[in-house]
Amino acid sequence: MGSNTRTVAEKADFKRELTEVVPHLRAFARGLCGRADMADDLVQEALLKAWAAQERFEPGTSMRAWTFVILRNAYLTDMRRNRFRGEYDENVAERVLTAPAGQEEPLHLSDMHRALLTLPPERREALLLVGAGGFSYEEAANICGCAVGTIKSRVGRARAALNAMLADGSIPRRSTSDDAAHRAILEELDEVAAGNGIAARS
Amino acid sequence: MKSEQDKDAGRLQAAGAAPVEKSKARTERPEWASGLRQLYDSVVDEDIPDQFKDLLSQLDTKN
Numbered sequence: 001m002g003s004n005t006r007t008v009a010e011k012a013d014f015k016r017e018l019t020e021v022v023p024h025l026r027a028f029a030r031g032l033c034g035r036a037d038m039a040d041d042l043v044q045e046a047l048l049k050a051w052a053a054q055e056r057f058e059p060g061t062s063m064r065a066w067t068f069v070i071l072r073n074a075y076l077t078d079m080r081r082n083r084f085r086g087e088y089d090e091n092v093a094e095r096v097l098t099a100p101a102g103q104e105e106p107l108h109l110s111d112m113h114r115a116l117l118t119l120p121p122e123r124r125e126a127l128l129l130v131g132a133g134g135f136s137y138e139e140a141a142n143i144c145g146c147a148v149g150t151i152k153s154r155v156g157r158a159r160a161a162l163n164a165m166l167a168d169g170s171i172p173r174r175s176t177s178d179d180a181a182h183r184a185i186l187e188e189l190d191e192v193a194a195g196n197g198i199a200a201r202s
Numbered sequence: 203m204k205s206e207q208d209k210d211a212g213r214l215q216a217a218g219a220a221p222v223e224k225s226k227a228r229t230e231r232p233e234w235a236s237g238l239r240q241l242y243d244s245v246v247d248e249d250i251p252d253q254f255k256d257l258l259s260q261l262d263t264k265n
Binding site: 015018019022023024026027028030031040043044047048051109112113115116127128131132133134162163166 | 234235237238239240241242243244245246247248250251253254257258261262
C-alpha cells in the first residue's frame with residue numbers, strides 16, 4: 001500500500017527475523033489460548049500485523065519481544081470477542097514429559113497445559129514469558145506494558161497456584177472450558193485489557 | 203520434582219552422595235518449571251506448518 005522508506009535489504013532482514021520468530025510465536029500463542037488451531041490463527045494474524053507495521057520495528061531490537069506484543073494484543077482483542085474459550089486440545093500433547101529420575105508420577109504435558117490454562121490470563125502470560133520464553137522480568141514488563149514489580153508478583157502468584165495445584169493433584173482432568181473457569185478467565189481478562197495490565201492489583 | 207536437584211547434583215554433590223533433600227531450590231524451580239519450558243520448547247521444535255511458509259512467501263508480494 002503506502003510508500004515504504006525501508007530499503008530492500010532492511011525488508012529482507014525484517015522478513016528473515018520475522019520468519020525466525022514464528023516457532024516462538026506459535027509456542028507463546030499455544031500457551032496463551034490452549035488450542036493449536038486457534039493459536040496458529042492468532043500467529044497468522046500477528047504476522048500480518050507485524051508485516052504491516054514493520055516500519056515501527058527498530059532494527060537491532062528484539063523481534064521476539066516486538067512480535068509478542070503484537071500477538072498479545074491480538075489475543076486480548078480476540079479473547080474479548082470471545083473467540084477463545086481456553087479450551088485444551090487433547091490432541092496436542094499427550095506426550096509424557098521427561099520424568100526426572102526418581103519421580104514416580106510423570107508429569108504430562110497435557111496436565112501442565114491444563115494447569116496453565118486455569119491461571120488468570122495475566123498471570124499465565126507472565127509465567128509463559130518468564131518461565132517458558134526465558135524473558136527477563138524487565139522484558140516481560142515491557143511486553144505486557146506494566147511495571148516490573150507487577151510482573152514479578154504475577155509470576156509469583158502463578159507459581160504458587162501451580163505449586164498448589166500440582167501438590168494436591170487438583171489439576172483439572174479434562175478441560176478448563178467449563179463455565180465457571182471460563183467466566184473467571186473472562187472477568188480477569190476484562191481487567192487486564194481495560195488497563196492494559198498497568199497497575200493491575202496483582 | 204527433581205529436575206532442579208539434578209542440576210544441583212552436578213554442582214553441589216560429590217558422585218555417589220545422597221540426593222539433595224527437597225530444598226529451597228525446589229521452591230524456586232519445582233518440577234513443573236521444566237515442564238513449562240518443555241511445553242514451550244515442544245512447540246518451538248515443531249515443524250512450521252505450510253500455512254506459515256505460504257503466508258511468509260506471500261508477504262513479499264504485498265508491498
